[in-house]
Amino acid sequence: MIWADVWAYLTDGANWSGNQGMAVYLVQQLLLTATSVAVAAVVGLPLALWLGHLGRGGALAINISNVGRAVPTFAVLVILSVGPLGIDELGPYGRAGLATLASLLLFALPPIVTNAYVGMREVDRDVVESARGMGMRGGEVFRRVELPLSLPLVVTGMRLAVVQVWATATIAALVAGPGLGNVVTQGFTSNDTAQVVAGALLIAVIAVVLEGAMAGLERLLDPRRAARTAARRDRAVT
Amino acid sequence: MGALASHAATLAALPSIDTSRDCYTFPANNWFCPAYLSDYSSEITTQLTEHVWITVVSVLLGAVIAFPLALLARRSASAAGFVLGSSTVIYTIPSLAMFSLLLPYTGISPWTVVIGLALYTLTILVRNILAGLSAVPDEVLEAGRGLGYGPAKLLLRVELPLALPVIMAGLRVATVSTVALVTVGAIVGNGGLGKLLLLAVDSDFKAQILTASVLCVLLAIAFDVLLLGTQRLFTPWQRARV
Numbered sequence: 001m002i003w004a005d006v007w008a009y010l011t012d013g014a015n016w017s018g019n020q021g022m023a024v025y026l027v028q029q030l031l032l033t034a035t036s037v038a039v040a041a042v043v044g045l046p047l048a049l050w051l052g053h054l055g056r057g058g059a060l061a062i063n064i065s066n067v068g069r070a071v072p073t074f075a076v077l078v079i080l081s082v083g084p085l086g087i088d089e090l091g092p093y094g095r096a097g098l099a100t101l102a103s104l105l106l107f108a109l110p111p112i113v114t115n116a117y118v119g120m121r122e123v124d125r126d127v128v129e130s131a132r133g134m135g136m137r138g139g140e141v142f143r144r145v146e147l148p149l150s151l152p153l154v155v156t157g158m159r160l161a162v163v164q165v166w167a168t169a170t171i172a173a174l175v176a177g178p179g180l181g182n183v184v185t186q187g188f189t190s191n192d193t194a195q196v197v198a199g200a201l202l203i204a205v206i207a208v209v210l211e212g213a214m215a216g217l218e219r220l221l222d223p224r225r226a227a228r229t230a231a232r233r234d235r236a237v238t
Numbered sequence: 239m240g241a242l243a244s245h246a247a248t249l250a251a252l253p254s255i256d257t258s259r260d261c262y263t264f265p266a267n268n269w270f271c272p273a274y275l276s277d278y279s280s281e282i283t284t285q286l287t288e289h290v291w292i293t294v295v296s297v298l299l300g301a302v303i304a305f306p307l308a309l310l311a312r313r314s315a316s317a318a319g320f321v322l323g324s325s326t327v328i329y330t331i332p333s334l335a336m337f338s339l340l341l342p343y344t345g346i347s348p349w350t351v352v353i354g355l356a357l358y359t360l361t362i363l364v365r366n367i368l369a370g371l372s373a374v375p376d377e378v379l380e381a382g383r384g385l386g387y388g389p390a391k392l393l394l395r396v397e398l399p400l401a402l403p404v405i406m407a408g409l410r411v412a413t414v415s416t417v418a419l420v421t422v423g424a425i426v427g428n429g430g431l432g433k434l435l436l437l438a439v440d441s442d443f444k445a446q447i448l449t450a451s452v453l454c455v456l457l458a459i460a461f462d463v464l465l466l467g468t469q470r471l472f473t474p475w476q477r478a479r480v
Contacts, residue, residue, distance in 0.1 A: 002342045069411065070458035072418040075451035078435050082442050167332035171422060174334075175439055184338050188425065193342060200338035204331040211330045 005194035006201060015198075022183055022202065028094045029179040032169045033210075035093075036101055037161050040108035045154065048113040052120025052150070053142050061117035068110035073168040074175075076103045081175045094178030100169065107168050108161040115157025119150030152222040159214035166207050180206075262445035274445035281434070286453060288348075289430025292423065293416050293461070296352045300359030300412060307360065308367035309393075321364060329361040333422040341426065351423035358419065359412040366408025370401025403476055406469035410462055417458040431457075 009015055016023045051057040081087050081099035090097025123146050131145045173181025183199030186192075261271035275282070307325075311318040331339075336354040344350040374397050382396040398405075421432025429436065434450040437443070470477060 066414075070414050070418060070455055070462075072421040072432070072451070072454050074421040074424075074432055074435060075447075075454055078439055078447050079451060082439065082444060082447055163330050167334075170332040170334045174422075174425065174436060181334055184334060185425070187338075196338045196341060200335035203335040204339065207330045207332055207335070208327055211326075 002193060002197060006198045009194045009198040010202070015195075020182070020186070022180070022199070024094075025178070025180045025182050026202070026206075028092065029166070029169050031092055032097075032100060032104060032172075032179060033162060033165050036104035036108050036165050037112075037158065040105055040112050040161060041158060043105075044109045044112040045116055048116035049120055049142075049147070049150075049154075052117045053138070053146060055121065058117065058121070061113055065110040065114040068107060073103065073107055074171050076106060077168070077172055077175045077177065081177060087176055096172065096175060096177035099175075100172045100177045100179070103172075104165045104168055108165050111160035111164060112157040115160065116150065116154045119153030119157075120146055122153065123149045152218055155214065155218040155221055159211065159218060162210050162214055163207065166203075166210060170203050262443070267442065267444050269444045269448045271445040274449060278446070278449075282449065282453070285430050285434050285450075286457070288428065288433075289417070289420050289454075289457060292348060292351055292355070292420050292428065292430055293413065293457075296355035296416050296420075297359055297409065297413050299352060299356035300363055301409070303356065304360050304363035304367060308364045308371070311364065311368055312371060318368070322361075325360040325364055328357050333358070333419050334425060337423060337426050346427050348423075348428040350426045351420065351428045355416050355419055355423075359416060362408045362412045362415075363405075366404050367401065370404030370408075371397050373404065374400045399473075402473050403469065406465060406473075410465045413461045413465060414458045417454065417461060421454060 015021060018024075048061055051061055077100065080103050081096045083099075085096075085099035085102055087096035087099065089095055090101070093101060127145060127149070128141060131141045136144065169179045170181040170184075172179045173185045180199060180203050183202070184196050187195030187197075187199060260266050261268045262274040262277075307321050311321040333354065336357070337350050340350045340354055344353060378396060378400065379392065382392045387395065420430045421435060423429035424432035424436040427433075431450040431454050434446050438446040438450070
């Protein structure tokens, strides 16, 4: 039975240690994910929030997600690692670290930018007008009204980025890159189905845990929790 | 005229063919090389065809599963919570892991890729079918019932046509994402254009990498335009508003 072998693989300490062990790849992938989402937030959020505050550049902010969806992550990883960025070792990020980070950054930006922009635009115009009527200036309206109200969607964007980046980082192994995908690809190379499934299971479980943690954060930061969750369930994905 | 003679004539007529062919081999190894397209046209066509049919079958399978799930989900809030929750969890699983987890059951086959991709489409399709159906105005439903329509006839003749724009929007998003994800199927031997990418990585085959990548994006655009056209064809009442 395959699942017994998978369990045996996952509980064998030898598979976790060493240069080619799961621990190294796990740390690499967590670092890659955290770094690229953080950089994408630092670069993308100010731009998206500013555009949202001004109400300009909507087409750009929305379409960046549509374009991102059509571009295969695998293709970008291949192009960047075979291209100028190369596959040199980059500190704790591992082989092809720079090319992988750049690809992850490209796929972390669209959800962050689009959701932050939509979050700003969805803030009730009447509320913004009232704030202005109370004598708030642009910056104050942004800090005390628009930002708190758009925070849940900002975090939604971060959550989608984490899920997307974690999945893309997994594929980096197909291009001789870093990350947990290596457990899977090495399993394929040595015809070891238990290793393939063990690696896949580990990747999948962590993905679900990360998504769950981000979803929890999202609910925590929502000023009008109950009402908004109900509304979001009914909203179409378009 | 013999085959050899005709080959010689071709070479004489195109004296530059050897130098142009150099553009995709070392040391030139260019990203862009027209000679690659002609020399490798049969490989490209084979993988492009596989890419198209894996995409179409995956999305169709996803739609066939999504419809009953959406109808089930709208019966009660708890059913909706379960269906939407589990499809979100599935969507979270990275594609490489998904194909690998299906491997013990479906082996190295196109079905591993098709089933995995169909599961991914569920999140978007179920959500949009639900949203489309729930947006149908109550007065319209009442009018349908007044005409003597039963639940099945009401669904087919009233609700689905009115929900079509939202459902088609979901279908477009699902299809475009699927085209991109098919490439990862190369890990289990059926990645369409992704196979060209995987084969090209080891040898730094730049012309093949760029060609496969560009074709992937063009394919996604082509599907999107095709579905948009289909939607307009079937919802003539929407056109006036656009």
